[in-house]
Amino acid sequence: MQSTFSGIELGKRGILAHQQALQTTGHNLTNASSEGYSRQRVQLQATLPLYRPQLNRPERAGQVGQGVEVSRIERVRDELLDGRIITASGDKSYWETRDRYILQMEQVYNEVGDSSVRNLMDRFWDGWQELSLHPEQRASREAVLQRGGALVEGIQLRFKNLDRIRDMVEQEIRGNVEQANSLIRDIADLNREITNVKAAGDQPNDLLDRRDLLVDRLSQHMDITVDDRDPDEFSVYTAGFHIVQGRIARPFDVEANQQNEGFSDVTWRHNGERVQFRGGNLGALLELRDEDLRTEIQELDTMAVNVMDLVNEVHRDGYGINGRTGEDFFTEYPAILNAQGNYDRDQDGAVDSSYLFRVNGTNSLDLQAQIGLSGTMSLPAGSDIADGGILNLPYRAADTVEDVIARINNSGADVTARLNREGQLEFKGTTARDRSQPDFVLRHLEDSGQFLTGYAGILAESGPEGALRWDQPDAVLALRGETATRQGADFAVAPLMHPSGWMEVNPAVVREPASIASSFSVAGAPGETGDGRAALEIASIRNSAVGIGRADTLDDYFADTVARIGLKGEESEQALNTSERILKDLSDLRQSISGVNIDEELAEMIKFQHGYQAAARFISNIDQMLDTIINRMGV
């Protein structure tokens, strides 16, 4: 039997369902501009009809429809697209961060301009030229001094700027790790709530939207992947490890690393291991700090330390107009106050290593001479170039001295070689490729043959026993003619860290410009007032192949550094444009799927409104029917 009032019930269901549908349309309309919102659709379906096949089923035609009901409210979203967007936004944020800082680094160069370090240095050499023409005049000495001071200031300023950028990057790393941690915790919290709602059988659409938004934001910080195969355990990974696993959050810590000038490493809080980010702004920031800015500062240090060493080498031999000699033009601060370069690296109270920056042979060589010897040299190198950090470089009897030097300089070893002004073979340490090793330290020098020993006069003995090694004290004893009492091959102790930060003109020279060397001695007597040979020789450093790190001349150095940072900038700008486009296309696609279209919603609204009106009309018709039965049948 069917109830007399079932029509009202059916109508009521219709009203309620359409009301809910209208409500959702309103929800969509009002959230049209909310970030991360996906439009929702109400699924209407017919309620279960009467009757089900069972024993008490009335014997009549069926089934009778019972009206409409809301089966579920779902959000319109393409979850595969979400995965791609996460990757793309990590990419974009990587390039965005990188581009921003590379641009700042480019601006530090002040190139191509008149206030660049290059220009200051040109003026410095020009000062020496002037002094070579007018060695008698005080004015030309003042010019050298002032321009030397300006150069030092320029180099220091560039160092400070780079260092400041590095500090900014460090700050940003800390800030980003904090943000990422709070996102990770929020995602885990939302996971808990979402599972709870789902357990109750509901669709937590808005919570899902919010979680997707948080994942999007997290993907800007690092490279993440998302796994939602298990609906109860939504997981987020980075570098192959969980950061969120259901309701468990695995946040990061920052720890200062003394091996890296006190800059912080990002570590896992649960096991303290370092995290390697490959994307996102954390990936970019760590790379900027540890690679790009480190290289920039190292290059600047290389230039500073080599210019200091080259100028001082001549300056010490020269005589000032006051007859003084042996003065440095630039003050050199050694890394350690030990004449032999012995250093206690592990701070246990006993010296355990030797920090030598430069060694010279005792013999004068001729660049074009064939060496007539063969053997293998072992030189220090980054572990990415040679296994165990030792590069083996063969030389053959037919090689000239020039060939061997070129081979050393092109080998990628952490040393440079050249003939100094007395024609002696000179080795200098460069910046270290491996972060754990000190810059400007000659770490290894060994020769299986006689080139470095008898021919160049650097080492005392061939073979591994005669090697100069930095990881033992008194390495200088391996040098030719060096004994505890007598000094043999000349050497210099490694400079203090970051020479570009402390470089200065020797205060003794500043106080007494007459000490600026312009002349060389003649037959043991101080040079004459009109002798400008020393000044001319210093000026010639400008355009000679003196070896500034891996660049041959200063011209090469400046051109290389400018090209390097410029190319990095160009690359990051292009990559940023590309990744922006990709992300935009993907977001447009997502907008096209999940975004709200007002016209569409209005049309839906009209539809549901009419549905509502129709249901209401149906109720009022049933009402009239009931009125007929109840009131008009008149008993």
Place this chain on the structure above:
Amino acid sequence: MDRISTNLPNDNMQFFLRERQKLMEQTQNQIASQSRIQNLRDDPLAASHATRYRSYTARLERFSDNIQTVQERNRIAEGYVQEATDLLQRARELAVQGAHGTYAPEDLEHMAVEVEQIIEHMVEIANARGSDGTTIFAGDRSQQLPFRALRGMRAGGEREMVTEVQYRGTINPQSAEIGENSYIQTNFVGNQVFWAENQQIQSRRDAGDYQVNQEGSFSIDGVEIQVREGDNAYSIIQKINQSGAPVRARLDPVYNSMVVESTSPHQVWMQDQPGSTVLEDLGLIGGGDGRAPENIAPSARRSGGSVFDALINLRDQLASGDQEAIGSRGIQAMDQSLDNMLTTLGRIGAVNSRLEGAFERTEMEIPEVIAQDSRNTDIDLAEAIMELRELESTHRAALGASARIMQPTLLDFLR
């Protein structure tokens, strides 16, 4: 795209307007600064070339300055050498007149007085200073006077006269860079310019069984010569002759002693390096701290003198009326002095023409390098303005189109 969400056109409009504004800003900056490169990234390779060009330009300008300074010094030196030549010309005329045999001794005396004045004048010229206050003919001892005139009474003379002129300068060259790693000597050494004859220094010490007992070195005319233990006189002679110094060494057949002669008119400059006594042992120079050139051993015989020596001799010959000597040695010495002076003038001329060439080349290269730099980094203004105009009109169009995004919605048609 199947479906357009209401926000999409708006987002797109913002995105593209932002991009275009960035481009416009960039072009505007390029025009304002006249440089294509605002940041290194705009063209890293051009910027890298530009650093080379600019440094090179600065260097070329320095070379150009150096050349001009040297040219100016040469002009001044040339003037003085020319003046010295004129003086010698006059002295030679006097010598020729004096050798005539038709002049009375009093006339010769008057000539002697004139030669004395010429000597004084010559000393002044030799001690001349350039525009920057440094002496021109002093080697690199450029603040001291290079020639010192010793005065004294001559037999028969009633006034104090110049009896000897000593060179106090050095023989060290000064040089300047006039091109990449190309140097030129900028000074004229006095004991070369004012020298008349080849000098010969003859030791009187037998060098037959001399042997060097200790490794050391000495220098002749600024060229350092190394000797080893066991070297004898012959090997030392060989080393000197092969050293490139403008001298020749030999053994005197009579005294079996060392003789050093200059191969061109100049004063031979010999010095033992500290710790070595080879030249002293050979009897060429005296011991002690004697500074070259006044360190020749007292026992050694010295011949071949300066322009001053020649003039002093001529004056003395005129004063004493020795017409025969005037006619032979006097005139010959004047001729040699003149000859050397003219050689110096010729050398200055040659140097000047080299400098002239270098200057022209440098001055031509500077604008070329600047032009290269400009091609690299400067903007093509016409192109940039065109680009800006283009961007402007597209921007205008884009803004116009954006306004149409606010199209009527269904809302407008609902009651």
